[in-house]
Amino acid sequence: MAALKIEKGASSHSAYDLRDPNAQTIESHTLAVLVDNEAGVLARVIGLFSGRGFNIDSLTVAEVDHLGHRSRITIVTRGTPAVIEQIKAQLGRIIPVHEVHDLTVEGPSVERELGLFKVSGKGDKRVEALRIAEIFRANVVDSTLESFVFEMTGTPEKLDAFAELMRPLGLSDLARTGVAALARGA
């Protein structure tokens, strides 16, 4: 329509403005969410992320207070600062959620992850794998004549580095727990 001066193909043909007005740099944040350990609570948290198009990079959940039936969910997520704020506000709105902490901004924190790495191989490669595992302080938790399973705890970056080194040496399987995190200090 001439009166509207809208060019063909412009996104204003849609009912919505399709461009993200607040596009900014993407940040990674680690969130600790304390929830009632009731049926469906994890589905509510996950559903929030999938339903609103937020990312989850890592997720760990376990009951941390058996008497009070409280679970701690640790989520590593990515987004612009505005998106991260929105994620936290939305999490806070879920009825069984008691607390939401952004460990990335609330001061220093420790983050750890556990990984199991299966490395299959013979001869020199096998010796080299064992040598690197020692440098990384990984433990051997299973071994056959042709394979090791190493267990290692550390930051996600350390696990990444270890996996990279093991790859040419016969890394054949890998399981990681996702990040558990706590604020430092009292």
Place this chain on the structure above:
Amino acid sequence: MSRTMTGARMVIEALRDQGVDTVFGYPGGAVLPIYDEIFQQNDIKHILVRHEQGAVHMAEGYARSTGKPGVVLVTSGPGATNAVTGLTDALLDSIPLVVLSGQVPTFLIGTDGFQEADTVGITRPCTKHNWLVKETDDLSATIHKAFHVATSGRPGPVLVDIPKDVQFATGEYVGPKQIDTPSYQPAKKGDLEAITRLVELMEKAERPILYTGGGVINSGPAAAQLLRELADATGFPLTSTLMGLGAYPASGKNWIGMLGMHGLYEANMAMHDCDLMIAVGARFDDRITGRVKDFSPGSVKVQIDIDSSSINKVIHVDLPIVGDVGHVLEDMLKIWKARGRKTNAEGVRKWWTQIEQWKAVKCLTYRNSDKVIKPQHALERLQALTAHRKDRYITTEVGQHQMWAAQFLHFEDPNRWMTSGGLGTMGYGLPASIGVQVAHPEALVVNVAGEASWLMNMQEMGTAVQFRAPVKQFILNNERLGMVRQWQQLLHGERYSQSWSESLPDFVKLAEAFGCKGRLVSDPAELDDAIQEMLDYDGPFILDVMVEKHENCFPMIPSGKPHNEMILGEASTEDAITGVGGALV
């Protein structure tokens, strides 16, 4: 005193203890024990609907016109899935509802039992919270919690799924006072420091505006009263979203009309040019903001909202105040008065001069006709013939007629205007009007409808007749999916794909078939008489108003455009337009 009873009895007991007088529902296998209990009591009235979607919209109408939560009872499987649209509608418009659904017995859950659906799974994203009750001992506490969650903080719909064996088994009943919900206690009071900063901004602002929304109405009548006091004492202009109409009276001197995509020119221009925007229970919906990048570029923005996730979701605000609108307005007024009731009177006076110039554009101007009824004219006549009724409640369907109703009907009080704002659900208005009428049996309840929307839940006419709800169905019949047709004309090269209402029923005969009365009117000269007949008739009435088929709803901000790029329609060609408006067409 502990009381042992069946789960089904507990449901009735809990509803009674929550002060529920009406339940909208539909029976089925998985809720038969509850229906058996309904049969054996007289405190709670059950309205038998014709489709579960209708039940939920009726409960919404009941809730929005009373401020009390609406209650719905449906069976498992298809009963629950039919409720999903209504739940989503209530979630987006923040309407407190408690929906009770039957479920297959616990031992059948997960076996694809007859009429089994994963109701808590399906309704998780469209409720504020939901529960599956697996033990009869937990049932009464869960229902009380459900009422607490539905009505506190930002209100919303909740659902309690009750397996049939839980209804049959016996357990301990607990009353509402015996339960605690420590994890959900939303803060009501706003931060006093932030409120003081807001007052400082109010004292200096040259071009302030109060942008109010449904949150004012949800907060309760006291909030609307405080809003009136604030606007009148400061002299600040006030606009409202579709959801907030009636919180401030349309006859009030500070009222500058509804804003948004089909809002008034003066309201949108004032939003664009203001230097202080105070959002009160309004959430910057995309129908309000237009192009976000150009939204009110020069203003300091303050937002008062009970839901912290509404803040900074779409628009960055400079001063957020999380709290209940009523409480915050009270503190705001108190502080403002204590500091000497100051405003920048000279600035505000100039601001009003500017606003008067925008008003002079007369953006709602349309070309009337004596050959065909213009929809705007029909609504002006409805307004004129019903304005004296203080107890007038209006519901709407969704489309052009809805926007015209918002533009041409005037609301003096909160809780008198029920429309599907967030979800835009065609089929909302007829059942909602019945829900309103059930809550206010003596009141005048009119559903302003489009013929297409009205057909979506027309089976509920049977409910209206059965329960003697004298709802007035005011159908603006343009034989078109008018709003779709308008977009196709303006934005899709006049290719009218599937936007005709073909093979429409004869609405007068339809009224007769349902056992009520109908009339068709197409001559403008007979319009008043037809409206009067509808109003005078003692029972449900369908008035089929044949209107101009190709009328467009203006003003309009095309989506993705900023507020100051409105299209004005007829007003642009009228003499009323001055230099200011001319440049904008």
